[in-house]
Amino acid sequence: MFDHFVWSVLVAPALVAVAVRVLADRLAPGRAARVVAWSAAATAVGSMINLLVFTLVAVAETPAAAEAFGWSARTVHDDTAQVAWVPWLSVALLAGAAGAVAVRARRHRRTLAEARRYSDGTATVLVLPDARPQAFAVPGRPGRVVVTTGMREQLSEPQFDAVIAHERAHLEAGHHRLVAVADVAAASHPALWWVARHVGYLVERAADEQAARAVGSRRTVAHAIGTASLAGAPAAGLGLHAAARPGVVPRRVASLLRPPRQAGWPWYVLPAALAASSLVWTVEAVVDFFELLASASLPG
Template structure:
């Protein structure tokens, strides 16, 4: 069984992270965000499932458990006796990972609730009286766009339209889900930490491109993003915003000032194939554990 642990917990996450680094910027930003987030999420889920399988094996090889369920704990133990540390380590890693994912998920829900508390009412675009220059999207049904009076004063009417189009793109594409998915994957497995930061960048780039199409002028969006980022304070983390999370403002502005480049879709197959392989391998690990317990039951 150890080969499953080695692949899904140790090797595949590192390979997927490397593949995503190579592929992410070769794809259109919207597609890249989906590929990066879902490949990472599948890889993290497979890793956690493998840890669960080995944690169950650690429990199954306890003599008292074997006696209670009618199987040979010795037979279960012998399957990975050459790497006796793996099942025990899996218990600790699983506990730490599940705790980290739970804490991150609760934080996402709390931040989203705080953001939604600012958007009572029916207006799609809500202008709040505030001296801090802010503009961000708050997902929901329906979603809301929040713009402070200070941000409105920093932008021309055309630039404000571009920023609002950018925030609307976040809502239309459901970017907050991809960001949350990537964040959970990153805390689920440390090898995927880069993913969360880059998905943030990719969703901002995708919103930039959608805003440019909506406004009809890439240069206008570039100027609006640059001006908004100079005016905005450090991000509050209440929503996706043109000047906040995802960063790399000079890189985003430079991309908008250049003509759009078509991405090569075949590159997405590399990380997706690696992620799929680790899911399949994890399924085999679960089946191997079942077969091992059946064998141990017959030999008890």
Template sequence: MFDHFVWSVVVVPPLIVVAMRLLADRLPPSTAAVIMAWSAAGVGAASLVNLTLFTLKAIAQVPAVGRTFGWSAQVVADDTAHVAWVPWLSAALLVIAVVSIGLRWRGHRKALDLSHVELPDGDRLVVLPDPTAQAFAVPGRPGHVVVTTGMRELLTDRQFDALLAHEHAHLAAGHHRLVLLAELAAATHPALWWVARHVDYLVERAADEQAAVEIGSRRTVAHAIGTAALATTGNRDTRPGLHVAAPGGVVPRRVAQLLRPRTPVRWPALRALPVSLALASLVWTGEAIYDFFELLNAARPGR
């Protein structure tokens, strides 16, 4: 079973990050975000299942457990005797991953609760009387956009329309789901942290592009993003949601892409690379599950 651990836990997660670094800026941002988030989720799930299997193996090779369920604990232990530390390391890593996933999910739910605002029927815009410049999308049924008076006063009418188009693009495309999916994947394996950060960037780029189409001016959207970013620099009172001026130093890159757009490279092989790695890891994990139960059967007396 050790080869499954090596492939799905050690090799594929960093390998898919390399593949995604080659892919991310060569596809339309909306497409790249979907591919990256779901591929990372597949790789994270495969890693988590493998950690679970080796944790179960660690439990199964305890003599008292073997006697209780009627198999030879020694036979189970001998399967990975040359790397006896792997099952116990897997158990520790599984606990860390589960706690990390739980914390991220709890943080997501808390953010949604904090952002909830009672809206009149059909109203999807909330203007808060607050001098702090903020604007963000809050997902839900229905989702809504929150803009403070401080932000509204900084923008021209055209820039304000661009900001609203950007935030409504987040809601229409369900970008919060992709962000959450990537964050949960990152919680399963530290190598996937970069993927989660880059999905954040890509959904902002996708919303920028959609806003530019709706407004009909890439320059107006770029100015709105730049103005919002300058206004929110150093603002520690940032509410939860999808922000037009996302943190992390990516605003200059987004503005550059709007003003000097790069033609995407439409190579099917590029799209297939991370997806293929994720599928291969999932298939290999299916074989690991089969091998684990075969090992338990082989460990029973008379087999």
């Protein structure tokens, strides 16, 4: 069973992160965001189930559990005797991961609830009288784009149209869900932290490309992003989606000022295949655990 732990908890998450970093700007951003986010989620699930299996091993090898359920604690212990620290380390890791996931999920729900207060009940584009330069998308039915007067005053008419198109692209594609999925996955495993950050970048790039198609000019969108950034809006003003960090805006602008890249399907398969392999090994770990209990329950 230890080999399943090594692959699903230690190796696969790190390889997914490396694969995403290597493929950073090789993939069409919209499709890549979906593949990367759900690959991170699958990898996180595989890791946590493996931790759960070894946590159950730790419980099963205690005399109290063995007596209650009628199996041999010695048989269970002997199965992992060479790595006796793994089951008990898994108890601590699982508790930490579960707690972090719960906190992160609750934070996303709270952020979304707070954002939805920006609504007048009818308008799909809401302009707020606020000097702070901000623009962001608020998911819902219907979704809304919120722009402050401080942001509106910084933009020319074509740039304003580009910002609105960008935010609408977030709403139409449900990017907030992908960001939440990746962020919660990252809470479960530190190796997935980079993956979650890259999903945030990819949804911004996807919205940039959609906005460029909507307004008919990649250069206009690039100028709008640069103007919004200089005005002080967080990563071009995307309150629910952006992770404002140095270097993101220049990369987005540079991408818009060159022809879009299209990658072949094998590049998309790589992170998905790594995530799938983690799930396969996880299923094997579960099967091995029940076989171990069955063996420990045999007489003699």
